[in-house]
Amino acid sequence: MNFSYPEFLVKVSENCIKCRRCIKECSFGVFSWDGEKIKINHEKCVACHRCAACCPASAITILKYPVSFKENHLWTEEILRDIKKQADTGGKILTGCGNDKPYPVLWDKMLIDACQVTNPSIDPLREPMELRTYLGKKPEKLEFWHDKSGEIKLTTVMEPQIKLETPVIFAGMSYGAVSLNVHLILARAAKELGTIMNTGEGGLPQELLPYKDHIVVQIASGRFGVNLEYLNSCAAIEIKIGQGAKPGIGGHLPGEKVTEEISRTRMIPAGTDAISPAPHHDIYSIEDLRQLIYAIKEATRYRKPVGVKIAAVHNVAAIASGVVRAGADIITIDGFRGGTGASPKVIRDHAGLPIEIALARVDEQLRKEGIRHLASIVASGGIRSSADVLKAIALGADAVAIGTAALIALGCHLCQKCYTGLCAWGITTQKPELTRRLNVEEGALRVTNLVKAWNLEIKEILGALGINSIESLRGNRERLRGIDLDEVYLDVLGIKPAGR
Amino acid sequence: MIEPLFSKDISGCAIVGIINTKGKPIKGDVITEAISVMHERSNGLGGGFAAYGIYPEYKEYYAFHIMFLDEGIKESVEAYLQEKMVLVKSEDIPIRKKMSFLNTPILWRYFLEVPQSKLTPKITEEDYVVSIVMNINKRFKGAFVFSSGKNMGVFKGVGYPEDISRFYRLEEYEGYLWTAHGRFPTNTPGWWGGAHPFALLDWSVVHNGEISSYGINKRYVETFGYECSLLTDTEVIVCLLDLMIRRHRLPIDIALNALAPPFWSEIDSMEKNMREALTALRIVYGSALLNGPFSIIIANSESMIGLTDRIMLRPFVAAKKDDFVYMASEEAAIREICPEPDAVWSPKGGEPVVARLEVQI
Numbered sequence: 001m002n003f004s005y006p007e008f009l010v011k012v013s014e015n016c017i018k019c020r021r022c023i024k025e026c027s028f029g030v031f032s033w034d035g036e037k038i039k040i041n042h043e044k045c046v047a048c049h050r051c052a053a054c055c056p057a058s059a060i061t062i063l064k065y066p067v068s069f070k071e072n073h074l075w076t077e078e079i080l081r082d083i084k085k086q087a088d089t090g091g092k093i094l095t096g097c098g099n100d101k102p103y104p105v106l107w108d109k110m111l112i113d114a115c116q117v118t119n120p121s122i123d124p125l126r127e128p129m130e131l132r133t134y135l136g137k138k139p140e141k142l143e144f145w146h147d148k149s150g151e152i153k154l155t156t157v158m159e160p161q162i163k164l165e166t167p168v169i170f171a172g173m174s175y176g177a178v179s180l181n182v183h184l185i186l187a188r189a190a191k192e193l194g195t196i197m198n199t200g201e202g203g204l205p206q207e208l209l210p211y212k213d214h215i216v217v218q219i220a221s222g223r224f225g226v227n228l229e230y231l232n233s234c235a236a237i238e239i240k241i242g243q244g245a246k247p248g249i250g251g252h253l254p255g256e257k258v259t260e261e262i263s264r265t266r267m268i269p270a271g272t273d274a275i276s277p278a279p280h281h282d283i284y285s286i287e288d289l290r291q292l293i294y295a296i297k298e299a300t301r302y303r304k305p306v307g308v309k310i311a312a313v314h315n316v317a318a319i320a321s322g323v324v325r326a327g328a329d330i331i332t333i334d335g336f337r338g339g340t341g342a343s344p345k346v347i348r349d350h351a352g353l354p355i356e357i358a359l360a361r362v363d364e365q366l367r368k369e370g371i372r373h374l375a376s377i378v379a380s381g382g383i384r385s386s387a388d389v390l391k392a393i394a395l396g397a398d399a400v401a402i403g404t405a406a407l408i409a410l411g412c413h414l415c416q417k418c419y420t421g422l423c424a425w426g427i428t429t430q431k432p433e434l435t436r437r438l439n440v441e442e443g444a445l446r447v448t449n450l451v452k453a454w455n456l457e458i459k460e461i462l463g464a465l466g467i468n469s470i471e472s473l474r475g476n477r478e479r480l481r482g483i484d485l486d487e488v489y490l491d492v493l494g495i496k497p498a499g500r
Numbered sequence: 501m502i503e504p505l506f507s508k509d510i511s512g513c514a515i516v517g518i519i520n521t522k523g524k525p526i527k528g529d530v531i532t533e534a535i536s537v538m539h540e541r542s543n544g545l546g547g548g549f550a551a552y553g554i555y556p557e558y559k560e561y562y563a564f565h566i567m568f569l570d571e572g573i574k575e576s577v578e579a580y581l582q583e584k585m586v587l588v589k590s591e592d593i594p595i596r597k598k599m600s601f602l603n604t605p606i607l608w609r610y611f612l613e614v615p616q617s618k619l620t621p622k623i624t625e626e627d628y629v630v631s632i633v634m635n636i637n638k639r640f641k642g643a644f645v646f647s648s649g650k651n652m653g654v655f656k657g658v659g660y661p662e663d664i665s666r667f668y669r670l671e672e673y674e675g676y677l678w679t680a681h682g683r684f685p686t687n688t689p690g691w692w693g694g695a696h697p698f699a700l701l702d703w704s705v706v707h708n709g710e711i712s713s714y715g716i717n718k719r720y721v722e723t724f725g726y727e728c729s730l731l732t733d734t735e736v737i738v739c740l741l742d743l744m745i746r747r748h749r750l751p752i753d754i755a756l757n758a759l760a761p762p763f764w765s766e767i768d769s770m771e772k773n774m775r776e777a778l779t780a781l782r783i784v785y786g787s788a789l790l791n792g793p794f795s796i797i798i799a800n801s802e803s804m805i806g807l808t809d810r811i812m813l814r815p816f817v818a819a820k821k822d823d824f825v826y827m828a829s830e831e832a833a834i835r836e837i838c839p840e841p842d843a844v845w846s847p848k849g850g851e852p853v854v855a856r857l858e859v860q861i
Contacts, residue, residue, distance in 0.1 A: 119710040119792055120813055127811055128763050134783045141748040142784050144777065152751065154777040161783060367723045373784070394715075466712040466793070468811065471786030478715025 003084040006042035006065045010051075015059040022051040022060060027424040027434055028417070048415040050424035082345070093345040096418030096428065098245055098337040098382055098404060101349050106356035106489070107388045111498055113479040115466040122463040129459040130469040133399055135236070135376040136161035136305040137329040159329065160305050162235050165194030166455050167393055167470055171334075171380050171403035172218050172240060172309065174200030176253045176262050176274065177341030177418070178407075178428055179435040180207060185443035186406065187211035192448045196235055198401070201251065201276060203265035204230055216307070219296070221250055222276035224266035228299060236304050236330065237296050239289070241280070241323075242311030244338030244381040247352045251276035252342065257421050259430050290326035297327070305329035312336060312358030312381065313351075317365035324366060324375040331375045332401060333358050337382025339404040341428055342419035355381040356395065360493045363396025363475060386457035395493065396475040409450045410443050513696070513708035514541035514661075514682040516828040517797040518837070519804040523859040524823065525553065528670030531678040534826075534833040536662040538682055541829060546683025546695035547664035548656025550647075550704035551675040552801055553861055558611045559651035561588050562629055567605035567692050569642030574606055577636055577643045584632055586613040593655070599667045601659045605692050609653070626701055626746060633700065634727045644693040649702030651861070652801060656681075656695035664695075676861065677804055679797050681706040700738045701746070702801045707734040708829055709794025709814050720787035740788050741798060752805070752854070758785040760810050760850035797827050803856045812849030819844040825855035 010030055012022075016038060023031040023038070028046055032039045045062065052060045069077045082093055115121040122129075137159040145155045170186045183205060186197035191214045198216040199208070203225020208215060212233045219226055220240040231237055242248065253262075253274035263270035283289050289308065296306050307330030308323045310316070316333065323331055335355025340348065359379045366372040379392045380401035392400045408414070411425035418428035426437035458470075467473055481498040482490045490497055516534045520526055531549065555563055564581075568574040581587060589611040614625045623631075633645045647654035652675075655668040661682040665671075681696035697704040711717060711733040718728050721739040724747070728735050737759075744755040758781055761767075767778045782789075793813030798805045806827040808816045819826040819834045819841035826834040831844060847853050 115712070119712060122811070128765065130764055132764050138784050142750065142754075142780055144751055144754055146751060151773060152754065152777050153773050154780050156780065158780055158783070367719060370723050372723060466710075467791045469786075469789060469791060471782070472713035472716060472789050472791035474716060475719055475787065476713060476715035478718075479712075 004081065004088060005067070006045065007081075008045040008047050009042055009063045009065045010040050010045050011061045011063065012038050012040065013059045013061070015057045017057045017059075019056060021054055021056065025050050025054045025424060027422040027429070027431070028420075046415040046417045047413065048417070048424050049413045094342055094419045095345040095348055095416050096339075096341055096343070097414050097416045098339045099349050099352075100414075100416070103336075103354065105382075106354055106485075106493070107384070107391055109483055109485050109489075110356075110391050110493070110495065111481045111483055112387070112390065112394075112461060112465070113481070114464040119466045121466055122468055124456075124459040124463040127463075127468060129462055131166050131455060131458065133164040133167045133470060134161040135164065135307075135330050135378070135398060137375060138373040140373055160303055162196060162305060163194070164196065164399060166451060167397075167399040167458075168193075168389060168451050168454060169195050169378065169399050169401050170197040170406055171338070171401035172198035172200040172216070172238065173339075173403055173407075174202030174218075174224075174253075174341070175205050175265055176202040176257060176430070179426060179430060179438065180205055180261065181435050181438040181440050181443065182407070182410065182427055183208055184440045185410065185438070185447055187214060188440065188444035189406075189447040189451065190214040192444065193451050195451070198238060201240055202253075202262070202274075203267065204233055205261070205265050209233060218309075219292075220276050221278070221280045222266075222274060224268065224274060224276075227267075231296060231299050231304075234304065236307055237300065238307040238309055238330070238332065239292060239296070239328075240309045241283070241289070242309065242313075242334065243340060244311045244334030244336050244352055244355070245340035246343035246347050247311035247313050247336075248278060249343065249347050250278040254421075257430050262430065286322045286326055289323065293327040307332055307378070309334060311338075312353040312355055314353065316353060316358045317361040320362040321365055321369055321371070324371055328375050330378060331362070332378040332380060333362055335359075335379070335381025338380055339407075340418070355379050355383075355392070357492055359392060359397055360395045364494055367475075386454035386461070389454060390458055390461050390473070391480060393470065393473050394476050394480050396477075398474065406447050406450065409446045410438060513684055513706075514538035514829045514833070515680070515706045515708050515795065515797050516833050517677075517679040517706070517799065517804050517806065517826070519677040519799075519825050519855045519857065520823050521825065521855060521858045522823040523553070523676045523857055523861050525674035525676060526678060528665060528673045528675075528678070530837050531680045532662055532665040532670060534828065534837045535665075535680040535682055536660075537833045537836045538828075538830055539660065539662070541684060542660055542682030543684045544660050545658055545685050546656070546681070547659055547661030548654060548681050548695045548697050548706075549661070549665060549668075549670060550652065550654050550679045550697040550699060550706070550799055551670070551673055552652040552677035552702070552799065553675040554653055554673045555611075555651050558589065559861075561611040561613055562648055562650055563653055564610040564612055564633075564645055565593060565647035565653055565655070566608050566610065566636070567644050567646060568608065569605060571606070573640060573642040574608065577640050580636065580640070581610060581612065581632075584618070586615055587611075588613055594669050594672070596667050596669060599663065601657055601663075601667065603658060603692065629701060630742065638727050646693060647699050649699060649704075649801070652699075652702050652704070654697050654699045654704060656697065657692050658695060676857065677799055677801075679704060679706045679799050679804070694732055696734060698732075698734045698738050700742055703738050703741050704799050705734055705737045705741070705796055707737060707794060707796045709796070709809070710792050711736065711790055711794065712792030713790060716787050717790065737790065737796060737798070740790075744785070744788065752803070753852070754781060756805065756807055756852040756854075757781055758788045759790045760807055760852075761789060762850065763810070795829065801857070801861065803854060805855075806847070806853040808847065808849050808851075810850040817844060817846050818853045825853075827853060
């Protein structure tokens with residue numbers, strides 16, 4: 001006997017015109033036709049809202065399945081469901097997207113300052129507002145040379161930098177986890193916005209080559225698709241050590257998702273499982289990481305920044321310091337709210353740290369050690385709005401990476417079923433009938449719109465702060481105040497409480 | 501003496517500066533006349549002056565002006581100075597004792613030499629002096645070094661600048677370069693240390709404005725070992741200048757460009773050398789950008805520099821007459837002491853006005 005029962009209740013009202021579109025749209029098989037009317041299998045509904053969004057008669061409603069569990073704060077409905085599921089299957093519970101548990105969201109406990117009287121705010125519609133950001137290693141100081149005519153020339157040789165026209169970049173999401181159309185959308189949007197997208201660990205589809213100056217290619221423990229051409233077809237290279245949604249855990253793309261195209265891009269046989277081991281098997285310590293960083297720098301003749309992505313874990317500040325000392329030009333810190341295509345639920349929900357805390361600690365640690373200039377910091381993992389971007393930069397990030405937010409702009413409803421390969425919105429699936437639901441042109445416009453809207457809002461807030469360039473906000477924690485936070489949190493975040 | 505309660509100094513202000521580029525002496529009453537014209541720009545909670553060339557007989561020695569809360573702290577600081585420096589002369593700073601101000605501290609000056617034994621190839625004489633100043637200001641509660649250069653001195657307190665000038669008997673001093681400040685703070689109590697100018701070694705700054713980027717400017721200089729003990733935003737400008745010009749040896753024009761750089765759109769259209777130089781400057785020294793409204797007059801023994809923020813949110817006027825260069829918040833202040841200048845102009849936002857001393861003093 002199966003003890004599990006539906007999570008959602010799907011209702012079709014009398015408005016239904018029996019067009020049967022919902023049957024086509026639902027990739028999870030909720031709907032079928034019994035000859036006269038729509039039949040519903042509630043058990044299969046994941047609340048992705050594809051049917052409701054597409055129903056021409058607005059006849060579909062989706063509700064939480066109305067069974068009342070006896071109220072219990074220890075044995076919650078979710079716990080009961082999980083236990084039953086595991087008793088049914090004997091397996092670990094998989095999930096997608098980021099940690100959805102009610103841990104404190106510290107972004108919502110920080111308030112931004114604004115100018116009044118003594119300091120004029122600046123109108124972004126009338127005055128220039130600069131968001132330009134450079135990622136890469138900076139020298140501690142510059143040297144100049146004066147010639148006789150008074151002409152000044154820079155003599156310091158600068159390390160390679162990535163120029164961004166917005167402090168928002170796109171987070172690593174692999175071809176395989178997401179569809180090719182998602183990659184194309186992000187690449188186009190990145191080009192349009194003057195920013196970068198990240199291939200994730202699944203290699204670089206040939207279709208992305210025209211956008212290579214806006215692409216960061218990733219090297220993860222599976223080393224999929226890595227060769228010299230890959231390393232040289234990009235703006236920067238990122239070594240992925242960890243991911244916020246599953247710190248310490250590798251990846252597993254099931255064979256059925258490894259299509260011909262993905263097999264070519266990942267350079268593995270079609271239909272075989274693509275396994276990313278938990279650690280890199282050539283990195284068992286920090287000195288091994290240094291070797292890999294420099295091997296990549298050698299291979300690319302020191303022309304491209306090499307970044308390292310780590311998950312936010314308890315000792316993140318010391319780890320980040322080691323990574324920077326190992327030679328990373330950019331360090332990406334991914335908080336525990338970061339998304340995933342597939343992760344064991346127990347890890348996603350219980351391991352790691354909020355990005356707010358990790359970011360604050362890493363920035364402070366690098367400054368204390370006098371090595372903050374050696375690497376740019378990218379913060380990711382649950383960035384939801386321009387306010388989050390702004391607060392992250394004020395805490396010390398050079399830029400933030402968004403993944404989930406960009407996918408939501410494309411239709412994602414956070415149903416957390418990415419690992420099934422059935423995404424009805426064509427995002428985390430390889431089925432051609434589903435991926436073609438995502439129109440590249442329209443998608444690129446939507447993502448571009450999102451970031452442009454955030455840029456406008458960031459400029460608006462900068463103006464209110466009396467600041468006309470993003471670098472004057474970077475690490476400027478003086479303009480943040482904590483509300484509803486105890487002294488320990490305030491200390492860790494390095495901000496004052498509201499009222500001081 | 502009261503310690504500041506707030507970590508940010510919010511104030512509107514009056515500033516003025518005079519230099520004679522041939523090094524001819526100017527009496528202290530001249531600048532006092534100029535600053536007093538702008539009485540309305542201050543509220544009696546801070547006034548101060550920096551004067552260069554005033555200690556010719558002790559010009560080889562570091563002149564420390566220190567304010568003390570009481571005799572006890574004075575004794576411990578003096579013991580510390582005896583241990584770390586060679587004390588050449590110690591005396592009280594001459595004042596008009598009958599004038600009364602809020603919280604007047606004990607004001608003393610010391611002429612000091614650095615013992616060569618304390619220096620290593622890594623620590624220059626100036627580094628050493630900076631560390632002594634920072635140490636006293638940070639660790640000796642109730643003592644504050646407000647001037648530490650050679651052949652120059654800062655005089656400041658809680659009062660209108662013209663009263664502070666009389667209090668310190670500035671009409672008795674002669675210098676080739678003077679700057680002055682009248683303060684209109686909105687939130688700090690009468691703490692003498694909080695008045696301007698702020699000085700470190702022979703750098704001094706008078707500042708009208710509020711630095712919206714203060715949080716990062718401060719954290720930036722802290723990574724290089726500076727400690728902003730006063731917790732006011734002006735002090736950080738002095739640290740930035742010391743860092744960029746003395747320690748990093750950036751050309752002065754370049755360092756000023758870091759404080760108030762051109763916009764990217766301007767940099768992008770510059771010719772190659774300048775474009776590369778300024779692009780790198782903004783990439784590397786972005787944390788030194790002073791954002792927010794300001795006009796400042798920066799001085800050292802060789803020059804006087806006026807600068808406003810990039811979009812000129814505070815007033816600033818410059819003028820020239822023969823060997824004199826004047827800078828002020830208001831033209832009226834200049835006209836008061838130089839009714840018919842050869843030229844008067846209002847520089848563009850972010851464009852520095854530099855007046856250099858043309859002789860060796």
